[in-house]
Every structure is written in C-alpha cells, then in structure tokens.
Amino acid sequence: MVLTEELVLRVLADIKIEPRKFAALYVFRNSNDIFKALVVTILTQNTNDKNALRAYENLVRIIGDITPEKLVNIGEDALANAIKPAGMHRIRARKIIELSRVILENYRGDLTWIKDLPLDEARKALLELPGVGEKTADVILVNLGKLAFPVDTHITRISIRLGIAKSRNYHEIQRAWMRILTPDPSRYLEIHLKLIQFGRDICIARNPRCDMCGFREVCTYYISNVRGKDN
Incomplete structure (x- = not known):
C-alpha cells in the first residue's frame, strides 16, 4: 500500500477541528485580519496554541x-508582561x-493588500516582515485561501514516521503533502x-498510539519498529 489522498481523508475523517485549539485559525476566523493573525502566530512559535491564545x-x-x-505605543515592558503566558515574553x-x-x-x-497578490508575491511580502518565517507565512497564506501547506512539528514527525520525508526539511515535507493532496486551499x-x-492525540512524540492509527499499513515506523513485536 502507498499513502494516497483517499487514505489520508479516510484516516482523518473523524478528527474534529475545534478552532480554539488552533490560535491562528481562531483569530483569523474572528477578525479576518492579517496583522492580528501574524501576532498570534508569532506567539505560537515554540509554544502551544493554548498558551499563545491565552497571551493574545x-x-x-x-x-x-x-x-x-497600539503595540508600538504600549512599549516593550508592558507588552512583555501582557504576553507572559506564551513564554519567552x-x-x-x-x-x-x-x-x-x-x-x-x-x-x-495596513496589510490588506496582501490578500490580492498572487501566491509567490504574497509569500515574498510576508517573508520580508520581521519575525515571519516560512511556517508563519504559510499559515497566513492558507488562511487567506492560497495554495500553501504549513508544516509544524507534529506534521514533521508524522511525515518522517510515515516515510514520505527522509529529513526534517520544511520544503521536502511540504512538497510531499502537496503531491498527495488535491491542490485546493480548503483541502x-x-x-x-x-x-x-x-x-x-495519536502520533504523539513518545510512545505513539500505533494501535489506534489507520496509517499503520503504510507507516515505515510501525512496520519497522512495532509490527514485528506485535506478532
């Protein structure tokens, strides 16, 4: 078996998305504001979404x-104190x-003009902003309805275990998923x-719950490290 879009959709079909568990998604859906989404995405860097949203x-x-x-005028000390829940304040x-x-x-x-740019120009404009890296830019782009696939630590771990990527290289993992999936921003x-x-929930960093995983038969980690022990 190989990893196909059909299998991906089937395995993930029962996964429920609660917007408050995804800080950027939650803020963007409630504001449709690029700047606000950038701020909360920066707050998620190296921390979890729950803490980032608390800080925001x-x-x-x-x-x-x-x-x-307002953020310039508040000053560094007051801003740092306000966003303490995210850490590294x-x-x-x-x-x-x-x-x-x-x-x-x-x-x-004003950043509203970015919405109307072609994908490559929008990405370039975002990456030129301080504090904005590849993942942050792609989070904004995909929430704007553009063809971008952001990669975080969870997706990196899953991709390497599945064997669709051989390294933690951001673009290698991104390209792997974009080859598998229909090129549709909503998808x-x-x-x-x-x-x-x-x-x-399932493919956690330590002791992944392989017994509950629908990707088992196409997962190199499971095949190499777990299946033999189960027999």
Whole structure:
C-alpha cells in the first residue's frame, strides 16, 4: 500500500477541528485580519496554541483592538508582561514591536493588500516582515485561501514516521503533502489542521498510539519498529 489522498481523508475523517485549539485559525476566523493573525502566530512559535491564545486574549483585555499603533505605543515592558503566558515574553515582545513598527513605516499599518497578490508575491511580502518565517507565512497564506501547506512539528514527525520525508526539511515535507493532496486551499487547510490534531492525540512524540492509527499499513515506523513485536 502507498499513502494516497483517499487514505489520508479516510484516516482523518473523524478528527474534529475545534478552532480554539488552533490560535491562528481562531483569530483569523474572528477578525479576518492579517496583522492580528501574524501576532498570534508569532506567539505560537515554540509554544502551544493554548498558551499563545491565552497571551493574545490577555493582550486584547489590556489594550483592546490589536493594531500596529497600539503595540508600538504600549512599549516593550508592558507588552512583555501582557504576553507572559506564551513564554519567552521579552523576545516575543521585541519581535512584535519590530513587526508593528515596520508595518507602520512601510505600509501605513495596513496589510490588506496582501490578500490580492498572487501566491509567490504574497509569500515574498510576508517573508520580508520581521519575525515571519516560512511556517508563519504559510499559515497566513492558507488562511487567506492560497495554495500553501504549513508544516509544524507534529506534521514533521508524522511525515518522517510515515516515510514520505527522509529529513526534517520544511520544503521536502511540504512538497510531499502537496503531491498527495488535491491542490485546493480548503483541502490543504483541513488536512494541515487535522494532521496537527492527529499528532497531538495519536502520533504523539513518545510512545505513539500505533494501535489506534489507520496509517499503520503504510507507516515505515510501525512496520519497522512495532509490527514485528506485535506478532
């Protein structure tokens, strides 16, 4: 057997997506605002979505609407204190203020124009912003309905175990999933989210729950490390 889109959809069919468990998705759906989604995505870097959303909502309680102007004016100390739940709050505060300042100076605080750019130009514009890397850019792009497939630590782990990627290289893993899946932004977003939840619940970092996994027969990790022991 090989990993096909049909199998992926079948295995992930029962995975439920709760928006509050995905900070960027939750903020984007509630605001349709690129800047707000960038801020919360930066808060998710090297922490979990729950802590990132707590930090973001704490910031909302303190300053109200999240805008570049307000984040520049609040100052680094106050911002760092507000986003403590996400961890690394001083580093994140500096990143967010730098991002806000660049958007104010270069784009008058407005990023809505990115929505209308072709994919490559939109990605280039996002990657030129401070604090925005490949994954953050792709999270924004796919939520804008563009053909991007973000890769996080869960998807990396799943991909290597399945054997569709031989390394942790972001683009290798991204290309592998984009070859398997129908090129449709809504499909990419759906599978991206469901794979993350699958990685949280089933294909966990230690002691993966292979007995509950529908990918067993195409999974190199299971075939090499588990199946023989079960027989």
